[in-house]
Amino acid sequence: MTSLETQVNEPYKYGWVTDIDTDTLPAGLNEDTVRSISLKKQEPDFMLQWRLRAYRHWLKMTEPSWSNVRYPPIDYQAISYYAAPKPKKQLDSLDEVDPEVLKTFEKLGIPLSEQKRLSGVAVDAIFDSVSVATTFKDTLAEYGVIFCPFSEAVREHPELVEKYLGSVVPYNDNFFAALNSAVFSDGSFCYIPKGVRCPLELSTYFRMNAEGSGQFERTLIVAEESAYVSYLEGCSAPMRDENQLHAAVVELITMDNAQIKYSTVQNWYPGDKDGKGGVFNFVTKRGKCLGVNSKISWTQVETGSAITWKYPSCILQGDGSVGEFYSVAVTNNHQQADTGTKMIHIGNNTKSTIVSKGISAGFGQNTYRGQVKIMKGAKNARNYSQCDSMLLGDKCGAHTFPYIDVRNSTAVMEHEATTSKVGEEQIFYCQQRGLSAEEAVSLIVNGFCKEVFRELPMEFAVEAQKLLGVTLEGSVG
Amino acid sequence: MTLLEIKNLHASVDGKEILRGIDLTVNAGEVHAIMGPNGSGKSTLAQVLAGHPAFEVTEGSVTYLGKNLMDLAPEERARDGLFIAFQYPVAIRGITNAYFLRSAVNAIRKQRGDEELDMLDFIEILEEKLKVIGWDDSLMNRPVNDGFSGGEKKRNEILQMAILEPKLAILDETDSGLDIDALKIVADAVNKLRRPDNATVVVTHYQRILAYIVPDRVHVLANGKIVKSGGKDLALELERRGYDWLKAEAA
Ligand SMILES: Nc1ncnc2c1ncn2[C@@H]1O[C@H](COP(=O)(O)OP(=O)(O)OP(=O)(O)O)[C@@H](O)[C@H]1O
Ligand SMILES: [Mg+2]
Numbered sequence: 001m002t003s004l005e006t007q008v009n010e011p012y013k014y015g016w017v018t019d020i021d022t023d024t025l026p027a028g029l030n031e032d033t034v035r036s037i038s039l040k041k042q043e044p045d046f047m048l049q050w051r052l053r054a055y056r057h058w059l060k061m062t063e064p065s066w067s068n069v070r071y072p073p074i075d076y077q078a079i080s081y082y083a084a085p086k087p088k089k090q091l092d093s094l095d096e097v098d099p100e101v102l103k104t105f106e107k108l109g110i111p112l113s114e115q116k117r118l119s120g121v122a123v124d125a126i127f128d129s130v131s132v133a134t135t136f137k138d139t140l141a142e143y144g145v146i147f148c149p150f151s152e153a154v155r156e157h158p159e160l161v162e163k164y165l166g167s168v169v170p171y172n173d174n175f176f177a178a179l180n181s182a183v184f185s186d187g188s189f190c191y192i193p194k195g196v197r198c199p200l201e202l203s204t205y206f207r208m209n210a211e212g213s214g215q216f217e218r219t220l221i222v223a224e225e226s227a228y229v230s231y232l233e234g235c236s237a238p239m240r241d242e243n244q245l246h247a248a249v250v251e252l253i254t255m256d257n258a259q260i261k262y263s264t265v266q267n268w269y270p271g272d273k274d275g276k277g278g279v280f281n282f283v284t285k286r287g288k289c290l291g292v293n294s295k296i297s298w299t300q301v302e303t304g305s306a307i308t309w310k311y312p313s314c315i316l317q318g319d320g321s322v323g324e325f326y327s328v329a330v331t332n333n334h335q336q337a338d339t340g341t342k343m344i345h346i347g348n349n350t351k352s353t354i355v356s357k358g359i360s361a362g363f364g365q366n367t368y369r370g371q372v373k374i375m376k377g378a379k380n381a382r383n384y385s386q387c388d389s390m391l392l393g394d395k396c397g398a399h400t401f402p403y404i405d406v407r408n409s410t411a412v413m414e415h416e417a418t419t420s421k422v423g424e425e426q427i428f429y430c431q432q433r434g435l436s437a438e439e440a441v442s443l444i445v446n447g448f449c450k451e452v453f454r455e456l457p458m459e460f461a462v463e464a465q466k467l468l469g470v471t472l473e474g475s476v477g
Numbered sequence: 478m479t480l481l482e483i484k485n486l487h488a489s490v491d492g493k494e495i496l497r498g499i500d501l502t503v504n505a506g507e508v509h510a511i512m513g514p515n516g517s518g519k520s521t522l523a524q525v526l527a528g529h530p531a532f533e534v535t536e537g538s539v540t541y542l543g544k545n546l547m548d549l550a551p552e553e554r555a556r557d558g559l560f561i562a563f564q565y566p567v568a569i570r571g572i573t574n575a576y577f578l579r580s581a582v583n584a585i586r587k588q589r590g591d592e593e594l595d596m597l598d599f600i601e602i603l604e605e606k607l608k609v610i611g612w613d614d615s616l617m618n619r620p621v622n623d624g625f626s627g628g629e630k631k632r633n634e635i636l637q638m639a640i641l642e643p644k645l646a647i648l649d650e651t652d653s654g655l656d657i658d659a660l661k662i663v664a665d666a667v668n669k670l671r672r673p674d675n676a677t678v679v680v681t682h683y684q685r686i687l688a689y690i691v692p693d694r695v696h697v698l699a700n701g702k703i704v705k706s707g708g709k710d711l712a713l714e715l716e717r718r719g720y721d722w723l724k725a726e727a728a
Contacts, residue, residue: 390571420570424530429567431551432527432560433581433637434588443580447572 025082054171054181067338068367083128083213146191153189168251176247177284187217192227203232214245223258230261256291268304275334278306285312289321297324299455301464313342316350323352326452331364340370345381354385360396371403374411487536497701513698556588558644562634569621610666627654647678652686664689684716
């Protein structure tokens with residue numbers, strides 16, 4: 001094995017299974033499944049009707065095939081659409097949470113108990129299909145900030161949910177969004193009232209545990225006029241030989257002068273060295289800058305999943321609104337990623353920035369796919385795009401598909417793209433200057449990603465760097 | 478003091494023998510020149526000493542600072558003060574020269590048990606060094622060797638050498654590709670960095686650089702062996718007569 005290869009092959013560290021009783025719906029999908037989920041969640045009728053519309057629409061859709069990823073056909077009847085740790089009584093305090101579940105989160109570095117919980121970050125912990133705990137709810141309530149499991153929001157704040165759900169990603173948007181709309185189980189809901197700067201970082205951690213189940217969560221964040229929130233999303237899953245489907249939907253909405261900063265560190269199980277198992281991460285994430293001078297930033301570090309297929313996007317509707325996308329996507333072994341963004345400029349003086357860093361190692365395939373669309377009415381729109389690819393070794397691949405559609409001549413567009421190859425010679429050069437192969441890879445990779453890492457909240461940046469170190473260990477070759 | 482002692486060194490790549498019995502001793506304070514025809518194995522010798530994984534040492538021994546060099550990983554050799562100015566330095570995109578060099582300096586300091594330098598400390602040291610060799614810092618904030626001209630790459634190797642302060646530096650054709658002024662500047666820097674406790678091996682095709690960096694010994698490498706050694710005048714003789722007479726002698 002070359003020094004580059006030994007660098008990138010550290011085993012996945014989050015792959016254990018928690019042994020608990022699970023309340024699981026039998027595999028299969030039909031209208032009854034949808035009704036059962038809604039019933040389990042004690043949802044109001046509008047929610048059930050919306051789910052059913054989505055389900056009926058989904059039946060008429062076909063799975064898309066335009067991406068640059070390859071995978072065996074998914075049998076949607078073989079998946080269980082709901083799994084929750086028992087007892088499934090409503091969780092009002094941590095005492096009612098299965099201690100095994102609490103231990104799981106602690107092991108993942110997300111302690112939930114009052115004494116140990118992370119300072120400065122409110123966490124919503126989601127285990128399979130349900131939220132098991134949300135920290136700092138009371139503190140947030142003092143500011144009028146609502147941060148709760150989605151299923152709770154449906155019951156307690158139905159007017160907000162009904163108003164905004166599907167307003168950015170309609171249930172018929174695409175195949176996976178429709179599926180999610182029909183069967184989504186939980187997720188987080190955040191509402192930041194007018195003029196409030198959320199005093200804590202809000203964070204959701206998703207843990208997929210049950211076997212044979214899929215995870216379909218839904219996140220909705222609304223920032224009212226002049227509100228600000230920074231939201232973090234993390235995730236992991238056990239190592240399993242079969243592929244698991246994760247089809248989430250995230251919707252963000254900003255009113256005048258509001259700002260949402262959404263950061264993801266995605267670390268679903270990537271499958272083993274030979275490409276067996278791993279999560280299919282097919283996610284629809286979209287934000288709408290409704291208000292003037294509002295801003296949505298997506299920052300993502302995608303290191304896990306067998307297949308990642310997602311394009312966090314911004315609809316820049318308000319005049320002067322700003323969309324940003326900062327991404328690091330890593331594919332190692334047989335991982336595949338097809339990711340990027342869409343920036344739709346509708347308002348005048350709207351601005352978007354895209355910085356994408358793709359790293360491929362082993363047999364990994366990394367595709368950047370981005371669209372910048374300047375609508376006819378959008379005067380003085382600006383876009384800056386930068387897509388850099390790095391190849392570690394010579395069996396991996398990088399692909400870039402930028403689509404640009406400009407319908408207003410006042411637009412100013414800048415695009416830069418680079419590809420660099422890191423091989424034995426680069427590593428040896430670093431070694432000759434005193435760095436170990438491991439230090440060399442981490443130096444090169446972190447240097448490559450720093451424009452994205454500096455957009456992450458502090459603790460996350462450190463986490464992301466460590467994660468990258470692990471993901472690429474053994475990949476130098 | 479003996480820094481490097483090579484005895485009967487044989488090395489091959491892909492089963493093909495390139496070095497066929499090299500003997501060479503370098504003492505502290507000395508400058509050695511290695512000359513020889515294209516493909517004779519000069520760069521291979523440098524790569525083998527640095528520990529490049531493509532080459533296999535099949536016979537002989539190399540003692541560096543009293544240690545068996547072949548027992549050390551490439552980075553350990555570097556941290557012990559062995560430095561190669563490469564004939565073809567590779568580019569590393571995405572990291573600046575300054576960041577790269579600081580990491581290298583810190584790797585060496587860590588090994589020695591010294592505290593690591595932050596960027597500000599490092600810049601201070603860097604500027605001091607630049608002053609000694611009389612260079613500006615225009616290359617420092619560019620990605621390592623990326624888009625550098627041939628001459629800039631060579632200068633950058635010497636700049637790295639100035640900062641890493643090696644005990645034994647092997648300059649592999651650092652003079653080729655340099656214009657006349659740059660050649661003087663580089664030679665001048667190398668001279669300023671000379672100390673009684675370090676040594677330099679200059680691999681070159683041209684007598685010209687040796688007029689500035691005056692060697693104590695000149696060796697001719699042909700077909701994987703040192704076929705002749707002599708004083709600085711040997712370089713002049715080679716320039717005049719070429720290598721054919723030596724190849725004939727070696728055969
Ligand atoms: N990695 C390699 N794979 C195959 N052959 C190699 C490799 N490296 C060197 N060689 C061969 O070894 C021989 C010596 O090469 P080397 O680069 O050491 O010569 P040199 O004396 O430095 O020549 P020059 O003066 O042209 O720089 C050449 O025939 C070369 O083709
Ligand atoms: Mg050479």
